[in-house]
Amino acid sequence: MDLTALARANPDHWSKATAIRALTLDAVAAANSGHSGMPMGMADVATVLFEKHLKFDASNPLWPDRDRFILSAGHGSMLIYSLLHLTGYEQFPIEELKNFRQMGARTAGHPENFLADAIETTTGPLGQGIANSVGFAMAEEMLRAQYGAKVVDHHTYVIAGDGCLMEGVSQEAITLAGRHKLSKLIVMWDNNNITIDGPVTLSDNTDQVARFKAAQWHVIEIDGHNPDEIDAALTEAKASDLPTMIACKTHIALGHAAQDTSKGHGALTDADQMADAKKAYGWTTGPFEVPSDVKSAWEEIGKRGADERRAWEERFDKMPRAKRETFNRALALEAPKKMSATVKAFKKQITESAPKMATRAASEKALEVLNPILPETVGGSADLTGSNNTKTSDLGVFDVDNRGGRYVYWGIREHGMAAAMNGMALHGGIRPYGGTFMCFTDYARPSMRLAALMQIPTAFVMTHDSIGLGEDGPTHQPVEHLAISRATPNTYVFRPADAVETAEAWEIAFTSKTTPSVLSLTRQGLPTVRLEHKNNNLTEKGAYVLADAEGKRQVILIATGSEVHVALAARDLLQAEGIGTRVVSMPCMELFAEQDEAYRKRVLPGGAVRVGVEAGMRQGWDQWLFGERGKYGKADFVGMDRFGASAPAEELFERFGFTAENVAEKAKALL
Amino acid sequence: MDLTALARANPDHWSKATAIRALTLDAVAAANSGHSGMPMGMADVATVLFEKHLKFDASNPLWPDRDRFILSAGHGSMLIYSLLHLTGYEQFPIEELKNFRQMGARTAGHPENFLADAIETTTGPLGQGIANSVGFAMAEEMLRAQYGAKVVDHHTYVIAGDGCLMEGVSQEAITLAGRHKLSKLIVMWDNNNITIDGPVTLSDNTDQVARFKAAQWHVIEIDGHNPDEIDAALTEAKASDLPTMIACKTHIALGHAAQDTSKGHGALTDADQMADAKKAYGWTTGPFEVPSDVKSAWEEIGKRGADERRAWEERFDKMPRAKRETFNRALALEAPKKMSATVKAFKKQITESAPKMATRAASEKALEVLNPILPETVGGSADLTGSNNTKTSDLGVFDVDNRGGRYVYWGIREHGMAAAMNGMALHGGIRPYGGTFMCFTDYARPSMRLAALMQIPTAFVMTHDSIGLGEDGPTHQPVEHLAISRATPNTYVFRPADAVETAEAWEIAFTSKTTPSVLSLTRQGLPTVRLEHKNNNLTEKGAYVLADAEGKRQVILIATGSEVHVALAARDLLQAEGIGTRVVSMPCMELFAEQDEAYRKRVLPGGAVRVGVEAGMRQGWDQWLFGERGKYGKADFVGMDRFGASAPAEELFERFGFTAENVAEKAKALL
Structure with a gap:
């Protein structure tokens, strides 16, 4: 030159x-x-x-x-x-x-x-x-x-x-x-x-x-x-x-x-x-x-x-006050005042009706009440709208002739969706969430990591979160993906057990200012396990005692998501034999780890034997089984140690040991 | 219609x-x-x-x-x-x-x-x-x-x-x-x-x-x-x-x-x-x-x-016998007879010269002796050839006018590279390996998982494997990626401590028939820690005693890769105070987990306190710290619990506690 x-x-x-x-x-x-x-x-x-x-x-x-x-x-x-x-x-x-x-x-x-x-x-x-x-x-x-x-x-x-x-x-x-x-x-x-x-x-x-x-x-x-x-x-x-x-x-x-x-x-x-x-x-x-x-x-x-810029400020000041407040609230990532009451009412209604429902469906129900009070949310899915349950009735579809639409058909582009959602969050004024099958965390990974590094509250809706996906087989069944997201700094990984925990997870995700959320949701129906209404958001504690031991506490079962009801059924078997058994639901390990020692000790005291139950890899569990007042030789895990298989979901859960009987046996073997 | x-x-x-x-x-x-x-x-x-x-x-x-x-x-x-x-x-x-x-x-x-x-x-x-x-x-x-x-x-x-x-x-x-x-x-x-x-x-x-x-x-x-x-x-x-x-x-x-x-x-x-x-x-x-x-x-x-097909068989039978044997050997994924002796000679030479060398450079040296005896290998890099050290002198470059070239310039396409390498392995007759920065495991993830599921021995060369990457900063510094690959079933994750372990890892990777390998290699120079020649492949055991305690064994330090020499230096400090300290090098957790109880107990007996040292997330470590005869309250970990930062590598290792002094202090605090 x-x-x-x-x-x-x-x-x-x-x-x-x-x-x-x-x-x-x-x-x-x-x-x-x-x-x-x-x-x-x-x-x-x-x-x-x-x-x-x-x-x-x-x-x-x-x-x-x-x-x-x-x-x-x-x-x-x-x-x-x-x-x-x-x-x-x-x-x-x-x-x-x-x-x-x-x-x-x-x-x-x-x-x-x-x-x-x-x-x-x-x-x-x-x-x-x-x-x-x-x-x-x-x-x-x-x-x-x-x-x-x-x-x-x-x-x-x-x-x-x-x-x-x-x-x-x-x-x-x-x-x-x-x-x-x-x-x-x-x-x-x-x-x-x-x-x-x-x-x-x-x-x-x-x-x-x-x-x-x-x-x-x-x-x-x-x-x-x-x-x-x-x-x-x-x-x-x-x-x-x-x-x-x-x-x-x-x-x-x-x-x-x-x-x-x-x-x-x-x-x-x-x-x-x-x-x-x-x-x-x-x-x-x-x-x-x-x-x-x-x-x-x-x-x-x-x-x-x-x-x-000054001219813009003058124009902005002329906007109706309510609009200005919403604009500023969304930009500041503040939750609307109504959110807390909305979530409480939703939880109460669930507890009273106790539906059997997939958590992906529960997520849709929660979004159905949250989206109307959060005009800053934008939903979407990577071509799995009906499966991810991410579209609610009021959103409208974003398109060339409908720029106000709040739902995006992302196409078969998990990575592009995640990166673009990050862009929306970074732009400000928008809270994006988007869905795919949890196994395709892999496709979205580079952007999921960056959401965590960038300290933005992008929400990833990951449905079909285990072998419970069934017949589609191991290419579509996550086993290591809970561990992958949990290994990432500054990431909340929620695995709710029922519709109540799902709503609580959404409340946290939609309140977060600097941490992305991963919602791990089931394809298959789950019974409601939170049968007593609590105004408090228990998921915020990361883990809590869902059912305590009757009599001397000999066993603590720790479970997440679709395995919590299995743990409850195992507790029934153990209690029937006079073995006092506590069930801890642990919807978010990261939040539990953030609690003070006194709370963690109340939930996971020493003494009892422990069994963890989660349809995923064990990696990350030993801290709660052997660590945290636990003891080597006095803890076991019911999980996956291999890829899944193509078969109906119920058969797979049976085949891989996610049954009340097997969990109870594992606990008894430790006593 | x-x-x-x-x-x-x-x-x-x-x-x-x-x-x-x-x-x-x-x-x-x-x-x-x-x-x-x-x-x-x-x-x-x-x-x-x-x-x-x-x-x-x-x-x-x-x-x-x-x-x-x-x-x-x-x-x-x-x-x-x-x-x-x-x-x-x-x-x-x-x-x-x-x-x-x-x-x-x-x-x-x-x-x-x-x-x-x-x-x-x-x-x-x-x-x-x-x-x-x-x-x-x-x-x-x-x-x-x-x-x-x-x-x-x-x-x-x-x-x-x-x-x-x-x-x-x-x-x-x-x-x-x-x-x-x-x-x-x-x-x-x-x-x-x-x-x-x-x-x-x-x-x-x-x-x-x-x-x-x-x-x-x-x-x-x-x-x-x-x-x-x-x-x-x-x-x-x-x-x-x-x-x-x-x-x-x-x-x-x-x-x-x-x-x-x-x-x-x-x-x-x-x-x-x-x-x-x-x-x-x-x-x-x-x-x-x-x-x-x-x-x-x-x-x-x-x-x-x-x-x-029959006509083909006749033509095949007419090929010179040596060619037929190589063809069939490569297709059957059998290692050449010479490989074992080649690796032993390489190790001996390293032990004798004890170079200070990055493991990525050691990897290149190992490949330099292995590629000539393995005509089935095909190397490459996603536009980081000089950084990944994947190109050896005899490969030639695959191109339109050089189809016999065995090195591929994949371009900035980590995912495409991984998927195409899988295709080569599936085709048969080729053992592909390819490199990128370890942080970009994220980009290659979907295909790395499929390699594991498909039971093919694709080798992923992941260099710049920690904050040791230095100034490029947290976007390029892996912290959770060892955990991510270890969480994946049927995957060997090697984190060699020096050139000897690097050669051993390559021997395993190039012998594997049904398991992909991830080689986690440093950017920065490391001292040789294997100063005594062993014909046996110690990496094959997953972990082994690198330096035993003198006097009563009070401490076991378990380390991988670039932190092994830090553990050895910490051992010197502890031994100087009369605290008997064993150092276990653990280049492959998966292979160690496959060993029998007796071997694992010899390497990790109960009694001593334990400190794990690895410049990555703790997830996956508690099984070796609290589990495996370990004890809650008697183990600690020196690692990363956040993303890294942009600064010279030495300052980062100091800042995040990867020093002999800090490791020794952690051990003493447990005694």
């Missing part, structure tokens, strides 16, 4: 874009790690976006109607950190850039939403950002329908790399965006033909332009170093009634000796080469120094949106 | 295809569950494929040069069961069809490769079959290059549904197939516009034809009920030098009242509607009865390939 010509053609633009490149080189050199090439290649695109198109106000990063900027190619984190510093975000003084990738810095290796207000989402695992962005854009459409274009009217801009487009999840997201004509979603593809292993063509020769068009996107192809083309493309994109992909032909590590090579993807730290690159840019200041005129120009950009 | 016209146009074809439809209706009705519509919709395509194109011999389902038939839309399992019964496979008498979805039947809800010889792969989780098929087709190319077209020359045929194409993994696979011009891969898309939730257009309006073309496929569009068009398309597909997608426009549940509806996707069991459908087909025999002329015609098809 002829850098001189580039600089001469657009000198003001050039100096601003160069500031990004220079800061990137400096920060990566200081950290001695990171990814230099991507910010250097996309600096021109980002500069034009921030200067001329992105609606933002650096003094107010959380302004609800700001445009969202998502760096899907998260390894290029110095791009966003440079922009946030240059435009004057208070959380990004130059010291943060000097501390790039160091302990405690906001400038983590990859952008982390929970470290800074202006970082919309956590990216790095490729494809996630672009998939989040579909949720952001859907949330914008939904909220615009709900509150009007005067208060909700913004774009979602994404920078995505070749890696993002190779990951399957991006295709799930891209086809969704095309289907829903998310015209305010604009993706800028950093088309640099370089991956870590070499040129993209080593592993891919997809015609990306044709592929986006096949997904019903508008596509524009430009030189990603030409500010006029970038500007014109963004203007055209905003005018399109389809989502737009701008294919930006760029040079990775522009102007560096490693330009256009896979070496340029990584950390460019060679001092001489850095000096040469800066010289070629015409950049003469020292490390981390930005000439004051350039910094001033950038700061002006940071203030560009302030008037618009 | 005018069934009469269809029947009249091609009466012989019609009766054969109708047999599939009738058997499907009968089996689903008998089971009262299953998916009727797909087999009914694709019966014409499958009939023409089996009658005129598929190279197979029903009397010899394992003939190595057979064409592979993969039912990616696995819920339509009655399609394949009908075909296997009709063509006369011994394992599929009519009784199996009568027992559809019952305990112990080969006719499981979804096709399971481990239940019958003729089922090439386990499908049901959508997108997996088509992604497997890319591995099948690559394996065929590789083996053809290795053994010649006289003994390896076959096609891979796939039936895929709309769900397969919506799943992201299919796009990863499809773009791979396009890149590698896998011309012997032929996908028949069941284009019926129906999913469970409704018409496909509810959630997707992708132009699939354009999307396949964008991925460099040849595409043919046909009426999926017209046998002439089907035949011509298959002929054209076989002649193409690109992979071919045949878009077959079909009617789900053809001829049934539920035709063309989402109800038709599921179990059609209404007796009257069944009778009406059969009447419309002109099918007059009772349930599970196939007219003898139709059955005979199908059986002739089943015998069609017998001559070709």
Whole structure:
């Protein structure tokens, strides 16, 4: 590339874009790690976006109607950190850039939403950002329908790399965006033909332009170093009634000796080469120094949106008070006042009628009363609506001609659904929940983990949660998936035993502000086990005594979900033989572990033998069986230690030992 | 549809295809569950494929040069069961069809490769079959290059549904197939516009034809009920030098009242509607009865390939003996005789030189000596070749003009890589291994689970296995992924402590016939801890005493991988204070759990306090700490209970307590 010509053609633009490149080189050199090439290649695109198109106000990063900027190619984190510093975000003084990738810095290796207000989402695992962005854009459409274009009217801009487009999840997201004509979603593809292993063509020769068009996107192809083309493309994109992909032909590590090579993807730290690159840019200041005129120009950009933000605030204040309160409550993730009473009434009615009901059906019933009082909920399913029981009567279906619809037919896209739900939660104003078969936790995993890391309360409705799924067989029967979700930090895994516990789980999930929930729900009918009404949410304690021992307590049975009624029946057998048996229902291990020692000891005192019962792998159970005042040799577990099988559910439960008789036998063998 | 016209146009074809439809209706009705519509919709395509194109011999389902038939839309399992019964496979008498979805039947809800010889792969989780098929087709190319077209020359045929194409993994696979011009891969898309939730257009309006073309496929569009068009398309597909997608426009549940509806996707069991459908087909025999002329015609098809198979056997017998032996050995998954001595020599050399080395680098060194004696290995990485250390000097790169290459640049497609590796293993003759960062276990999960369920020895090389990854931060630092893989049945999870254990892990992985392996390897350098050479593979025992207590044994430290040397240093501190301390290295929990009680007791006797050390979540550890003769209150764990952070690795290990001092303190606090 002829850098001189580039600089001469657009000198003001050039100096601003160069500031990004220079800061990137400096920060990566200081950290001695990171990814230099991507910010250097996309600096021109980002500069034009921030200067001329992105609606933002650096003094107010959380302004609800700001445009969202998502760096899907998260390894290029110095791009966003440079922009946030240059435009004057208070959380990004130059010291943060000097501390790039160091302990405690906001400038983590990859952008982390929970470290800074202006970082919309956590990216790095490729494809996630672009998939989040579909949720952001859907949330914008939904909220615009709900509150009007005067208060909700913004774009979602994404920078995505070749890696993002190779990951399957991006295709799930891209086809969704095309289907829903998310015209305010604009993706800028950093088309640099370089991956870590070499040129993209080593592993891919997809015609990306044709592929986006096949997904019903508008596509524009430009030189990603030409500010006029970038500007014109963004203007055209905003005018399109389809989502737009701008294919930006760029040079990775522009102007560096490693330009256009896979070496340029990584950390460019060679001092001489850095000096040469800066010289070629015409950049003469020292490390981390930005000439004051350039910094001033950038700061002006940071203030560009302030008037618009103030005008928005005035419009917002004119909205009817009730609407404003709902808007703010949803944004703050506060539960509506009515929720507690609604849940109590629901529980009371269940306790009185004591239905036999699958917990997936119970979940639908609970949602049927909760969705009307929570206008911020958005439900959906990955093509299993009737099986996941996620659609309630008042939601309406989100579609091109019904943006106010609150139910999404996600299609057979578990991963895309999870990532887009995360995007909705990150956007704010929406509480998303979505369903699939629990076994397909596997498909959604990368986004479920990110929900936990990002501290957002996405709710995953995982039905058909064991061999109780029956004939579909082991490909569809989860056995390790409770353990998988429980192993993930900051995740609530609920396995309710009946409709009462299911409603309690939903109350917690819909109150959570920083923790995602996994609801593990049965296909098959279960008896009501909570036959005495309690106003308190017992699931909130994680575990509780459901039925206590009569006489001397010799046995404690601990069970979850569909095995609680089996434990109760086993207790009957044991009590009939004079063996005092307590049954502990444990719908949420994480919440139980959070209780104080005194409570945990009341529920799980020492002395008695213990049997755990759960139609899943034992992993994670020993802490309650041998640990927690338990004793090696005095505890056993009735669970799965292999994959399931294809057969009717009742036969499978019998075959694998989930019977009152077997549980009672196991307990007696320990006495 | 005018069934009469269809029947009249091609009466012989019609009766054969109708047999599939009738058997499907009968089996689903008998089971009262299953998916009727797909087999009914694709019966014409499958009939023409089996009658005129598929190279197979029903009397010899394992003939190595057979064409592979993969039912990616696995819920339509009655399609394949009908075909296997009709063509006369011994394992599929009519009784199996009568027992559809019952305990112990080969006719499981979804096709399971481990239940019958003729089922090439386990499908049901959508997108997996088509992604497997890319591995099948690559394996065929590789083996053809290795053994010649006289003994390896076959096609891979796939039936895929709309769900397969919506799943992201299919796009990863499809773009791979396009890149590698896998011309012997032929996908028949069941284009019926129906999913469970409704018409496909509810959630997707992708132009699939354009999307396949964008991925460099040849595409043919046909009426999926017209046998002439089907035949011509298959002929054209076989002649193409690109992979071919045949878009077959079909009617789900053809001829049934539920035709063309989402109800038709599921179990059609209404007796009257069944009778009406059969009447419309002109099918007059009772349930599970196939007219003898139709059955005979199908059986002739089943015998069609017998001559070709015998001719192949003659050609095979003419191959040089050494080649034949290697072919048969690789197919039987037998290790070469030299392997044991090679591993021993490698270990001896390591023990003598005692290098400080990352286990990912040790893995490369081990592969460097193993790959040359194992011509069946195929390595690769999801665009992290230099980081995963998976490429050795002798492999060559698989490409369009180098089909004999044994290294695959998979691109940024962890899921597609895992699924295609499974396909290679299922094809036979190949032992695939492939790498990514351990954190991206999440992306590969659905296929890693299926490897375990399918009982195939795919090897997953998961490097950067903890916070030791450092600055890239928590998005890239696994903490729960050891627990996730350990929770999965039939999976070996190896976390070697040094180069000796790494070589031992590879020996086990490359000897395994029915269990996949996960190798958890460090980014950072580790000292050699096995300083005394042993011919025996100690990793095979799962855990062993690495350093015993001097004096009275008061403490047992149990550690894995990068924490073993920390435990050894803690032992030094404790012994210096006169506290007898044993260090147990536990590179594979699953193998240790398989040892007999006497061995386990020798390694983990009661009495001493225990501290586990592993830079991961505690889940799964309590069985070794409190269980296995351990005691509540007398055990502790040094691990992670949260996500990591972005900072240099050494600082993170310090921050999270992975120091000799902290481990020693924890032990002392228990005494």
